[in-house]
Amino acid sequence: MTAPILTxxxxxxxxxxxxxxxxxxxxxxxTAAPGELVAVMGPSGSGKSTLLNLAGGLxxxxxxxxxxxxxxxVRLSQSRRAALRRTSVGYVFQSFNLIxxxxxxxxxxxxxxxDGVRRGEARDAALLAxxxxxxxxxxxxxxxxxxxxxxQRVAIARAIVxxxxxxxxxxxxxxxxxxxxxxxxxxxxxxxxxxxAGLLVTHDPRHAAWADRVVFLRDGLVVDESGRTRGPEDxxxxxxxx
Amino acid sequence: MSVRHALLALxxxxxxxxxxxxxxxxxxxxxxxxxxxxxxxxTLARLERDGMIEAASDEAVAADESNGSNxxxxxxxxxxxxxxxxxxxxxxxxxxxxxxxxxxxxxxxLAIAVTIPGVDVGSLVQRQRTATxxxxxxxxxxxRSGSTDEPADLAWSLVLDSLxxxxxxxxxxxxHCEARLARRxxxxxxxxxxxxxx
Numbered sequence: 001m002t003a004p005i006l007t008x009x010x011x012x013x014x015x016x017x018x019x020x021x022x023x024x025x026x027x028x029x030x031t032a033a034p035g036e037l038v039a040v041m042g043p044s045g046s047g048k049s050t051l052l053n054l055a056g057g058l059x060x061x062x063x064x065x066x067x068x069x070x071x072x073x074v075r076l077s078q079s080r081r082a083a084l085r086r087t088s089v090g091y092v093f094q095s096f097n098l099i100x101x102x103x104x105x106x107x108x109x110x111x112x113x114x115d116g117v118r119r120g121e122a123r124d125a126a127l128l129a130x131x132x133x134x135x136x137x138x139x140x141x142x143x144x145x146x147x148x149x150x151x152q153r154v155a156i157a158r159a160i161v162x163x164x165x166x167x168x169x170x171x172x173x174x175x176x177x178x179x180x181x182x183x184x185x186x187x188x189x190x191x192x193x194x195x196x197a198g199l200l201v202t203h204d205p206r207h208a209a210w211a212d213r214v215v216f217l218r219d220g221l222v223v224d225e226s227g228r229t230r231g232p233e234d235x236x237x238x239x240x241x242x
Numbered sequence: 243m244s245v246r247h248a249l250l251a252l253x254x255x256x257x258x259x260x261x262x263x264x265x266x267x268x269x270x271x272x273x274x275x276x277x278x279x280x281x282x283x284x285t286l287a288r289l290e291r292d293g294m295i296e297a298a299s300d301e302a303v304a305a306d307e308s309n310g311s312n313x314x315x316x317x318x319x320x321x322x323x324x325x326x327x328x329x330x331x332x333x334x335x336x337x338x339x340x341x342x343x344x345x346x347x348x349x350x351x352l353a354i355a356v357t358i359p360g361v362d363v364g365s366l367v368q369r370q371r372t373a374t375x376x377x378x379x380x381x382x383x384x385x386r387s388g389s390t391d392e393p394a395d396l397a398w399s400l401v402l403d404s405l406x407x408x409x410x411x412x413x414x415x416x417x418h419c420e421a422r423l424a425r426r427x428x429x430x431x432x433x434x435x436x437x438x439x440x
Contacts, residue, residue, distance in 0.1 A: 043421065189386070205375060205413040206406055209382035214375050216368070224368050226375035 003070070004031040005165050005197035006055055011064035013050050013220075024050040026220040027064070032197035034165070037189060039200045039208035042217035048201045049170070051217065055199055056168045057085045068166060086115045090159025090167045092188070094174035096151045098143040098158075104130060105139040108158045117162070129157035133187050149180035156187050160196070167191060167198045173207055185210045245277065246285050247333040250294055250322065254330050257298035257321040260286055272384075272398035274405070286320055294326035348412065352419060363423055371416045378409040 013025040025047045032038045040048050053059040054066050057073045066073040068088055073081055090111075098107045109126035113119060130139050133153040143151050152172065159167050169188060173181030181204075189210055192198045200211055208214045213227030245267070252258065252266050260282045267277055289295045298319035322330070348370060355361040381402055390396045 043417065186386075204410075205378055206382075206410045209375070209378040209406070210386075211379075214379075216371070224372045226372045227379055 002034055004033045004036075004067075005069055006030075006032040006199065007065070007067040008051065008055060008061075009065045009067070011051075011054055011061040011066065013047075013054065013059065014062045023220055025054070025061070028217070028220070028222055030055075030199075030215055030222070032166070032199055034195045034197055035192060036213070037192040037198040037200060037211040039202055039211035039214045040217060041202065041205070041208050041214055045219075046217040047220040048217055050220075052168055052170055052199065052201050055166075056089050056091060057081045083115070086111055087162070088164055088166055090161070090164040092152070092155050092159045092167065092169040092172040092184075094171040096143070096148075096155045098151055098154055100143050103140045103142055104135060104146070104154045104157075107143070107154055108161050111158060112162050115162075125162050126157070129161040130154070132160065132191070133157045147180075148176055149183060152176060152180075152184050153187065156184065156191075160191050165196050167196055169198065169200045169202075171202055172200070173202070173204065181207065244333070245275075245281065246289065247330065249282070249285055250289060250326055251330045251333065253295060253320060253322040254327060257319045259317075259319050263320075269394050270397040271401050274401050289326070290320070292325075293323055294329055295320045295322055297321070356423070364420070367416050367420050367423075371413055374409050374412050374416070378406060378413070381406045381409065 008028060008030045010027050010029055011025055012023070012027055015022045015024055028047070028051065030038065030040070030051065040051055042048050050059065054061055055068075057066070057068070057076075060066075060074060064074075068084060071084060073084070076084065098104075099110070102110065105123060105126045108129050109117075109119075109122035112122035112125055117125070127136065127139055130136055133156050135150060135153050135157065138146060138150060138154075143154065146154070156172075159169075167188065172188070173184050176184065185207055188198055188200065198211075200208070202208050211227065213225055215222055216224045216226075248267055249263050252263055258266070261279060263286075264277050264279060264282050286295065290297075298321040352363070352366070355363050355366055385399060385402045385406065388395060388399055388402070390399050
């Protein structure tokens with residue numbers, strides 16, 4: 001099997017200390033290989049958001065390691081970590097997080113420009129990404145003139161622009177209707193099928209089912225996992241064991 | 243499941259043989275509920291008895307002759323009657339009754355489990371959730387690989403959606419059960435939180 005793009009190895013994250021100590025994650029290991037979309041499910045407070053923040057280098061683990069494309073985030077300086085985040089990791093949030101004063105193309109090219117890519121080059125890359133999500137025609141429109149589904153597609157284009165290999169999505173379908181939500185998942189899925197790795201946090205089982213595997217978190221621990229690692233043979237085993 | 247009405251509705255499109263009806267039914271439902279041919283002929287015999295269908299007039303005689311008198315519908319083409327058309331119209335007009343809740347093995351299992359000391363309900367819920375999630379993966383995979391170009395493809399895709407929404411509902415219900423159990427958990431009882439620390 002190819003090396004994972006993302007590895008969270010035995011990560012622990014403790015907030016606060018003493019009586020106020022909260023152990024958000026207690027030794028969690030999750031990997032995502034190229035072409036693999038992994039969903040994380042669990043009730044509020046189970047550690048989902050902490051996991052996603054650690055995976056994206058927005059937070060550092062109390063112990064354990066986070067590795068993106070062979071580079072351990074734990075050992076990087078804050079600025080190096082931010083640079084890796086900008087070039088390798090794309091985020092999709094529930095609330096789109098687009099900048100209203102910028103056009104779709106400007107929103108998408110922003111991460112590249114922040115990373116020092118020349119404006120013309122960044123725009124070309126943005127147009128490519130917008131084409132991938134089916135929004136070429138809307139490149140020069142402002143978020144306010146777009147439907148929720150279109151805005152989320154712009155957000156996905158921003159997450160994948162410039163060949164980002166790791167896509168982190170936090171309830172990306174939250175505010176959208178069923179059919180539009182499915183379109184968003186299709187886009188994530190096709191990008192992952194093209195070789196990226198994805199981590200999708202969701203409370204919706206129907207959306208989690210678009211992933212290859214679902215990791216169930218409870219109280220900061222992985223309690224179970226479902227997905228394609230269990231083929232038909234295993235299902236037969238289950239039947240036989242009854 | 244109303245195979246009877248489904249077959250009748252298909253016959254409204256024109257006379258058909260038993261095996262054709264089976265093919266049409268399974269095509270539109272993606273073989274989700276496979277019919278054996280015996281079931282098709284039993285249903286057709288009852289529909290004929292009730293005056294909803296009859297042997298297609300053009301072939302009835304010939305088929306009877308070539309077939310002997312064994313009553314096997316294999317070579318018979320069936321046509322819908324006026325009564326049958328009325329029955330189909332009524333079927334489409336009226337909502338499917340909710341009536342008595344159908345027996346739900348999982349609901350029964352959980353209801354019994356929470357009342358019997360020593361049953362690890364937390365693990366039961368988690369195992370079920372994983373199993374249902376695996377089914378949901380499979381339905382979703384099938385849906386992703388399918389097209390919706392033809393009416394029959396769309397029909398199958400909608401059947402899949404029904405399975406998907408049902409599996410989703412079951413998982414949400416399990417989540418709900420787990421939250422309820424955790425809230426009323428006492429130290430003597432296994433809770434999901436304790437389960438997780440093992």
